[in-house]
Amino acid sequence: MTRAWVKTLELSLPSLKDNTADADRMIQALKSRLGADDIAVDLDLLKKLPDVLRNADYHIRCVLYKDRGRWGISGVLSAEDPAPVLGMAVDLGTTRVVIRLVDLAGGRALAETSFDNPQLAVGPDILTRIHHADSEEGRIRLQRLIVDSLNREMAALCASCGFAATDVFLMAIAGNTAMTHLFMGLNPRWIIREPYIPVVNRPGTHRALQLGLCANPGARVFVFPNIGSYFGGDLIAGILYSGLNQREETAILVDVGTNAEVVLGNKNWMIACAGAAGPALEGGAARMGMMAGPGVIDRVAISPDTLQLDIHTIENLPPVGICGSGMIDLAAQLFLCGMLDIRGKFVASVCGTRLKEMDGLKHLVVVNREDAATGHDLSISQADIDSLIRSKAAMYTILETLTASVGMAPPELTRFYVAGTFGSFINPVSAISIGMIPDLPLNCYQTLGNSSLGGAARILESCDLFEEVDRIQGSITYLELNVNQDFMNRFSAAKFLPHTDPSLFPSVKQRVYTEGYGR
């Protein structure tokens, strides 16, 4: 891998005719190899360099990093030294943190683990943490929480492969703007106050030591840039991972969660926006809604003939609740079978005995108490459905608004990337059926999984990508979603199943089993 962060060099030996200093000899060789203007070397490395070079007979491996366009050397090893040179990619989620160990010389992924963001102890939501960070003690506490757990987990992950954390020379961190601030010990106070100003958009590269991270003493940490308070480094990493930034044709990338973050563009331009898509999509809002986990309903089918619900739970355990992808499946299936009308209301005549009245609200029993792990009926209420419909309408309206801003309509897209772990589990047919995403051929959809982690890992694989990340950050125009009359009109039209304009969703028409729809 020629673009790896590790370069093997056979330096010319010092002589009376060539008495260039050790560091400059190495730098000159690297400069011509990399075509670099200059290369920085740490003081600590200079101290060790004479012995390292002589013990290695000037045949070495240099571990590199980049810092705002300039190369630097984070470590020098003998070419014969069998020690690994590792990188660590980090997806710094508000709830969950995922880290992946990468071989910096070969670019290969070695191991991966995930753990709860320990800042959950301070507050499950970003806002609580931002308020907690208002005092310096709070900031220090929040930073320590995440840094300590990163150190612990990194050491364990390295050990699981027979390596040490000191073998890690380069880390890449992708998180949303607030998480990035908390990780760096920066005050996120102004992120949530008009006019919503982060401390920094392009944090750049820092010494691991300065951030409190226990990796190699020379290790560097690249922190993904953001383009504002509501469009973070996790999304920039996601764009990099998707390859949207390299495409000729315009594509869209959607990261679905509490917020829907959307990027539209190609290799020449990008336009982005973020909007509240509603908690219904993430689980937690519906009475039986929850995060994905064992026993959680993640897929639902309904037989059009018998109207029997065929549910699938994670690990095939007795059902305990339903997650976002299950909700979307359920709503889609209910609609296609006529149990929901185009306004998203339960159709009593079709639902039959499954429909019950509880606390003055209509509920549809999804799992009878006999079959549920909880010992009581698992049901969704009309309010749950209404909430889901608002969320899906918000999502579609955001897509429509963004495409309209460049004179396109959603159906004109040829590539639709779905990012985020949650996005991986959505059944696109269901999402189309409820009108959450446009009615594109299924092969236009591409799920990316954890694109934030993927993007972070990618820049550990190739030393060309720091500049590409900066280019992505610089080429995005952020569209402030103005909730004006135009937006509200679009939103109202999208609050139907799948939409007030059925011609936007021709495939749904074919899937509908009832005669009521679209005629």
Next chain:
Amino acid sequence: MTRAWVKTLELSLPSLKDNTADADRMIQALKSRLGADDIAVDLDLLKKLPDVLRNADYHIRCVLYKDRGRWGISGVLSAEDPAPVLGMAVDLGTTRVVIRLVDLAGGRALAETSFDNPQLAVGPDILTRIHHADSEEGRIRLQRLIVDSLNREMAALCASCGFAATDVFLMAIAGNTAMTHLFMGLNPRWIIREPYIPVVNRPGTHRALQLGLCANPGARVFVFPNIGSYFGGDLIAGILYSGLNQREETAILVDVGTNAEVVLGNKNWMIACAGAAGPALEGGAARMGMMAGPGVIDRVAISPDTLQLDIHTIENLPPVGICGSGMIDLAAQLFLCGMLDIRGKFVASVCGTRLKEMDGLKHLVVVNREDAATGHDLSISQADIDSLIRSKAAMYTILETLTASVGMAPPELTRFYVAGTFGSFINPVSAISIGMIPDLPLNCYQTLGNSSLGGAARILESCDLFEEVDRIQGSITYLELNVNQDFMNRFSAAKFLPHTDPSLFPSVKQRVYTEGYGR
């Protein structure tokens, strides 16, 4: 001063229309002001930035530095903040250290002090210290010695002006290659072992904190580059200070000490060499020779009629010995009066009773015991004179060899810079009279004083000069003085007073009082 390291900026205020982050807002304004590609900001500075900017209403002073061609910000103050922004220039001598406090905003020198290099406690000469530095403990001890005293003296110097060491944001250190290594904690072991390889030629810019220096926490330290083990940063600083690097016409710069370091060149090219000029020039070799100090003979005249010696001592105290400039004066006067012949031998018939035989060697009494502070005769021996003549011959041969290498002869020079404190005290007429330096019109000679300190101070005055220092370092060709037959022939010819070829020294002929010379 537009090229000062401090820039005052009135940033645009954040708004919903322009929600660029604090750091990026500042960096963008600086980038357009400086025409810079990118500008680095420390993590510590990022932590303070939101408060600093808001308290200053975004009207700020940025303190800058450069690190291998890239700009960085070492501090941000409110434009209204009356705190000074200081720089510290350091001449890191083997024996003596001189520091100068500079106003970074205005470039003005504020105060200066000097102190003995505390590493003298380990060894007066470089070699002892280099051996001491072979162990890590030794290196740490030597670095601590110099860093601690720099911290102490810097704090005292700042206090003497009513400032604090934390007001110092930028330091520039010029020293020879070994002193630079010891200051940075680098192992100088290979400097003195064939093929004489320093750890680093261009140390670049480092954090003061990392070097153990107690300045502003964001302060940076620029360490002057060297071009080898025997041509150090003090000389590069001297070239910068002299302006030789900017001249159309070829000039020469000579730094006289134990070593004679010589640079010949102009704005397009430079060629340098260093050679042992002999300890006779620095005092210490002659029995009565010593460093300049109270009571030391620094000037000598001899009446051609009475042959009476007219001596001048520092602070007009009773004489205790003689320093290098006094020796050169003495030898010149003895020669011009006929007391030394062209071979440098005492002429008994002219010296008369002043000439005594001691320990089998001829001695010339310079000061009778009655007039000496020491209570015994101050005399110089034939061996002392021989040693001086070898030194001056070595010096002239070096000049001749260097100029010859570019097809010039010493008399063709139009500008002759004499660097070093010692150089400031040499009487050029005397130096010409003994044939130590070429017989140029006296207005060609320009003494620079402490050019190492001067050069270090200059780069604190203008942010353009880091690149110029690199350019100087890169444009010097180092000429290894090959002691071949050619060199030995020149050396033999130069071991006469002033030279075997009197036509090279026409002015000396006119000054000679005896009839024996040049006829």
